[in-house]
Each structure stands twice: as C-alpha cells, then as structure tokens.
Amino acid sequence: MFPEYRDLIERLKGEGTHQRFLSLFEKHNQLDQQIAEMGNRDAGGIHTEIETLKREKLRLKDELYALLRQEAATAAK
Template identity: 55%
Template sequence: MFPEYRDLITELKTSDRHFLQVFNHHNELDQQIKNIEAHLEHRTHEEVEDLKKQKLRLKDELYTILRRTAAKQ
C-alpha cells in the first residue's frame, strides 16, 4: 500500500499514534476480509461489503495523512 510513501509510513508509525491506530485497524480489516474470502470466517455478503467500505475509508484517511505530511516536509 502506497509504495511511494514507504519511508514516510515507517516514520509515521513510530511518531504519530493516530496514524498507527488507523494503519493497524486497516490491516486488521484486510486480514479479516481475507479470512472470510478463504472461508475461514463466515459472514453475509452485506457484512463483507461493509468491512470493505470501512477498509476503503481507512485507506483514504491514511492517504490524506501521508499527502498532508509529505507536503509539509
């Protein structure tokens, strides 16, 4: 995710608690979706779609933080 910001992501994960929380929550949702798609967890189609929407909102938030931080540097 966002290879062009790899170094900045590493930096923010150690210096910005909010970024770290959003990043971790995004990764948790990603793993949960993968588990559902691999039939390791069972959810309805609607629940899976909701998880994917949540993940996308978090990804958008991460990208906004990255762009804003990069512009300041």
C-alpha cells in the same frame, strides 16, 4: 499500499509518534486480515458483511492517504 509513500510510512511507523496514523494503519491491516479470513470461508451469508468491511477499509485508506499527503507536505517545507 501507497508505494510512493513507502519511506514515509516506515518512518511514521518507526517513530511511533503519530498516533492517529498508527491507529488507522493498524485498523486497516486488521480489516484486511478479517476480510481475507472471511473470504476463505464457504458461507454465502457473509457477503454483505464482507462488503461492509471493504467499505470501511477503503474509508480508512482514504484517511491514511490524506494524512500521508499532509505529512509529506510538512516534511517538504
């Protein structure tokens, strides 16, 4: 995710000081894992639930991207 910010992501994860980023990153990874597990099940009724989780994951990804852009801009100053 966001290869252009790979170093920044590693720094933020390593420092552990940006709690909002860490929380969003963790939740995004949890959703990713949950979607993968649900996709492996053979149950037609969970398609709607998977789509809902994917939308939430995308929302988190957008928020993470905004935070990364902001952090990168701050670091560049």
